[in-house]
Amino acid sequence: MSNQSSPNSTEIQAIFDQIAPEYDRLNQELSLGLHRVWKLMTVKWCQPEKGDFALDICCGSGDLTNLLSKQVGKTGKVIGLDFSPQQLKIARQRFSATNINWMEGDALNLPFADSSFDCATIGYGLRNVVDITQCLGELYRVLKPGAKAAILDFHQPTQTIAKLFQNWYLDHIVVPAAERYGLTDQYAYISPSIDRFPQGREQVKLGYRSGFSGAVHYPLLAGLMGVLVLKK
Ligand SMILES: C/C(=C\Cc1cc(O)c2ccccc2c1O)CCC[C@H](C)CCC[C@H](C)CCCC(C)C
Numbered sequence: 001m002s003n004q005s006s007p008n009s010t011e012i013q014a015i016f017d018q019i020a021p022e023y024d025r026l027n028q029e030l031s032l033g034l035h036r037v038w039k040l041m042t043v044k045w046c047q048p049e050k051g052d053f054a055l056d057i058c059c060g061s062g063d064l065t066n067l068l069s070k071q072v073g074k075t076g077k078v079i080g081l082d083f084s085p086q087q088l089k090i091a092r093q094r095f096s097a098t099n100i101n102w103m104e105g106d107a108l109n110l111p112f113a114d115s116s117f118d119c120a121t122i123g124y125g126l127r128n129v130v131d132i133t134q135c136l137g138e139l140y141r142v143l144k145p146g147a148k149a150a151i152l153d154f155h156q157p158t159q160t161i162a163k164l165f166q167n168w169y170l171d172h173i174v175v176p177a178a179e180r181y182g183l184t185d186q187y188a189y190i191s192p193s194i195d196r197f198p199q200g201r202e203q204v205k206l207g208y209r210s211g212f213s214g215a216v217h218y219p220l221l222a223g224l225m226g227v228l229v230l231k232k
């Protein structure tokens with residue numbers, strides 16, 4: 001990894017390629033299965049409807065793409081986009097719904113026309129892109145007027161006790177669990193990435209600065225993470 005404090009795009013892509021084989025198992029174990037609840041809430045918050053054209057940015061192994069697929073139904077379509085070939089390989093193996101298109105692409109340069117999508121999600125992706133403002137700008141551009149996006153991610157809790165727990169859990173539960181698979185460095189990246197990521201109030205400001213007409217942040221898990229809901 002480069003000596004700069006935050007990894008570059010190539011290094012981030014490598015992290016997610018390398019963890020792809022164990023990613024879902026570790027998410028399930030380390031969140032005690034709760035990540036499925038957080039993802040369900042995220043999809044509900046972008047208000048998908050039958051027949052919609054939906055986008056899951058930074059789709060990874062496809063959890064949110066799959067949930068959107070169920071919501072938009074046979075008359076709808078979902079694009080799952082990610083720049084990690086290995087994550088997309090897992091996604092294609094896991095989910096075969098005919099209304100899903102898997103695409104390798106960059107969240108910072110989305111290959112879609114303006115005002116294309118009825119709704120969108122980003123699950124644990126915004127914290128991992130190298131330019132948050134550029135990503136939000138692209139998200140704004142490809143959404144239809146009035147469309148909603150829901151962005152799920154970790155952030156630093158405001159309460160000290162919650163921050164202490166987050167650090168403890170990451171350092172003493174998450175990283176040791178990853179060591180079993182030789183993925184220590186890849187999972188040790190999570191903590192500093194959370195430290196660099198804006199908290200809910202700042203995320204709302206970034207949403208408005210990106211042109212969204214509405215921005216609300218809903219904290220989850222005592223503020224260890226949350227969902228930013230944006231309306232174009
Ligand atoms: C689905 C989850 C995390 C996705 C995720 C995001 C990243 O940015 C990564 C970067 C590098 C490697 C892996 C990931 C990654 O998996 C959430 C569940 C998995 C979390 C790793 C577990 C941590 C949860 C909270 C810090 C504490 C939860 C405590 C509660 C008692 C369950």
Ligand SMILES: C[S@@+](CC[C@H](N)C(=O)[O-])C[C@H]1O[C@@H](n2cnc3c(N)ncnc32)[C@H](O)[C@@H]1O
Pocket residue numbers: 009012013016017057058059060061062063064081082083084087105106107108122123124125128129130
């Ligand atoms: C923690 S994973 C989240 C995957 C999935 N959304 C989930 O909820 O499990 C973050 C994903 O963001 C992807 N990613 C990071 N930067 C990206 C970019 N600029 N363009 C596309 N995908 C990116 C990574 O490849 C990785 O699959």
